[in-house]
Amino acid sequence: MVSKSLFDNTKTAFSLKTDSELERAYFLFKMISKEPLVRIGTAATKFALNLHLPVEGLIRSTVFDHFCGGVNEKDCMPVVDNLMSAQVYSVLDYSVEGKETEAQFDATMEKVIELTRFAKNKDAMPFSVFKPTGFGRFKLWQKITEKDPLTSNEEQEWGRIKERYDKVCKVAHECNISLLIDGEESWIQDAADDLCETMMEKYNKEQPIVFNTLQCYRWDRLSYLKAAHEKAKEKGYKLGFKVVRGAYMEKENDRAEENGYKTPICESKKATDDNFNAVMNYILDNLEDISLFLGTHNEASSYLAMEIMDAKGLLKRDNRIWFGQLYGMSDHISYNLAAEGFNVAKYIPFGPVKDVMPYLIRRAEENTSVAGQTSRELTLLKREKERRKI
Incomplete structure (x- = not known):
């Protein structure tokens, strides 16, 4: 212990x-x-x-x-x-944000591919990572999430985003490098979730290569996880999730208030902690289907994860379980x-x-x-x- x-x-x-x-x-x-x-x-x-x-x-x-x-x-x-x-x-996280042009999105994709291939020969780098808005315009992700009709140009633009995803996931699969896809704001996340699930179905047949992110300050993430698990079991693929508390709380609450809808954010810090721990528990109960990257700076959740692993007799070096923190913190x-x-x-x-x-x-x-x-x-x-x- x-x-x-x-x-x-x-x-x-x-x-x-x-x-x-x-x-x-x-x-x-x-x-x-x-x-x-x-x-x-x-x-x-x-x-x-x-x-x-x-x-x-x-x-x-x-x-x-x-x-x-x-x-x-x-x-x-x-x-x-x-x-x-x-x-x-x-x-290694190429943390260039706020780009808007197709050339910039292609450049980010090439950088992620380059890093993924580099990681193949570097034991110290078992993961690659990118952010959905690094591969396509925020407003387009939003239109798709909100199910607004796309213009023909936007349809083509969306096709290019899907191609970027597929190219990067294919390289990760070939290199046997786990690919972490970061979370975004709730009003664009549905489109990102759907595309990520498509990639998981294609590339996670034998093992989880593609990982999505669950931001647990959102009260709906446990139900989303359970639904994704059922879908994956039906279709025969593995899941990988990076589990975090979340990065856009003030922005989420402000937008919900301005637009008159129920905030997607948990009502309190305790509710967020409970949700995070419940999501973590669910994955640790289902490791045969789901791998876990526990992205947390919270000591209590880290201790809890270790306790659960110990109680289940899981090895500390079980490759289905990773802890992650940000450099400098x-x-x-x-x-x-x-x-x-x-x-x-x-x-x-x-x-x-x-x-x-x-x-x-x-x-x-x-x-x-x-x-x-x-x-x-x-x-x-x-x-x-x-x-x-x-």
């Missing part, structure tokens, strides 16, 4: 950080803990980048290097190798889990500094809004700084 003080071990948690990296992490989380500073900092950063002011060096040496692996995949390799020395695997969970022998992967965003800024701003805002997350990081970083002085 795993000790309930596992995540308090700061020596293991920060073993890869130099003293200066530890100081930088403490400084960054201290800044992120102050909401007015985050608001001012993000506004000033956007302003400076839009005016092409020379701030990329400053961003690169602070927030970028803490939360990102580099500006390109070659840049990320020292990070990947460093993590592997602690038995932590890597998911929750090292006390990632590295201590890995040291215990569990499968652990870090999501490592990369890309040109300016293009990755929307991702970084979201990270800062999320850390500010998640109660307890930043204060826990600060407490552990401070404890490790004190431990090293002894």
Whole structure:
């Protein structure tokens, strides 16, 4: 049985950080803990980048290097190798957001294919990843989800999105690399779910190659999971799910209020936690059909997952169960889990500094809004700084 003080071990948690990296992490989380500073900092950063002011060096040496692996995949390799020395695997995430043109969508697809082929020969990288809106326009995903009729040009555009999906999934299948497809806002997610299920039916016959994402702050995700499971059993394919709490809560609630419909978000933090744990439980009860990538920074859910695995007699290295956290966050969970022998992967965003800024701003805002997350990081970083002085 795993000790309930596992995540308090700061020596293991920060073993890869130099003293200066530890100081930088403490400084960054201290800044992120102050909401007015985050608001001012993000506004000033956007302003400076839009005016092409020379701030990329400053961003690169602070927030970028803490939360990102580099500006390109070659840049990320020292990070990947460093993590592997602690038995932590890597998911390289090309985190360029907000693109709108067909050429940009094709370029993102080619990058994902390139990374997937690269991962085939790199044991430290068992996953590839992409975001649905990286392959097609947000507004088109929305029209399809809302079942609005498409113009003939949009029909062709949708055909190209399906082709991009199929090309990437085919390469992942050929390379035997698991492909994680990220979650989106609820008003475009149905179209993404349907297309993902089509890919699962085609490429997950023997094992789960294609993984969808369940954002468990949505109260309907357990029923969706159960329906998807029934469909997969009928049609004879495996499921893979990345299970997370979710990334768009304020936006979801605001839109529901503005448009006068019931919010898709759980009524409370506890309801979200209960939903997340119920989804996790269901998958762990059905591992013969469904594989799990548990994307969580929540200590209680991580302990619960370990307890369930222990009660079921599951191996820590069972390849159907992975724990995942974001690079630069929750090292006390990632590295201590890995040291215990569990499968652990870090999501490592990369890309040109300016293009990755929307991702970084979201990270800062999320850390500010998640109660307890930043204060826990600060407490552990401070404890490790004190431990090293002894």
